Amino acid sequence: MNMVGFCGGGLMHESGTPNEIQIFFETLKFVEQVTFNDLDCSLVLDRLYRRYVRFEDIDKTKQVMDYYKTVLVKKSEDESSNPLLKYFRHFDSSVSSALSFYQAFGEYLPVKISVVDLPWYLLEKHRPLEEYDQLEGEPFWMRDYTQEEVERLSNL
Template sequence: MNNLKIGFVGGGLINNLGTNSDMQLFFDCIQFYLVPKYPDLRWSLLTDRFYRRYLKLNELEQAATLMRYVEAEFKILDNNAIDINEIKSGKIKSDLDINQKSLFDIFCKYFESFNECIEYVKYYISKYGNEYRYEPVRVAITTIPYLMNYEQIPLSTFDKLNPNEKPIWWTGKIPNID
């Protein structure tokens, strides 16, 4: 399971984004650059709910607003805002193009993917209304066949994660489902 890909899923969409280290770096940058700069915003929607669990339907708009803050800040942070030495040396496996100019450019497909997932949910709600069964927007293992098992994990399992527990997508350990 060393070659697992991680991405964003939701609204029936599956977007492969990269390695678990890439995903961790994305959220580390949010934690490091945005949380202290805008302490009054509800960052836990991204840094806990989205990062470790899933976004509830009623959280999507606020999460999208927060992600727009992230996009704006990443556009003004150049690529030396992150330590890329371990990626360059091969110590950390990465699918990121670290030669891009800004953090926004490095993580551009993350923003596109997040927005696509939200748009898919909105589309299905507009098409099916109350008949639409919400498929949560979340970070997930996107490698087949592991994705199939990941999708079977009850949302209550994510809800029960302890505050200091790593996300299931990071560990790659899919719990037994009875």
């Protein structure tokens, strides 16, 4: 089973298995269902989960993740007492890296969840953002690579 994680800028974090990431997002969906807020939760529950964070949505997406963090994590907790904290830290670090990379090089390498195992990560870096934008169904990080897809991504 491939490992997946949060990526952004020149940074990638190994956050867990696809099932662990799925459970994290199911927890966020539960929070969204039982709490009332005026935030656009689809920025996290759809864009980040299934696609990537658009540059113009970074601040709003961070606000949503910060909201989830305040609901799910006590200030004094560490990762040993609350494993969800790891995901919030990986997300925050990926956002910082993406913004730093943009400031330094003028290119936005988006915040997203991706397979982080080599060589799959190297293949995934070739996938055009348009494919993420058009994606329906489960995220790429939840799918197995077919031989045809490996060949196609290798030739981009």
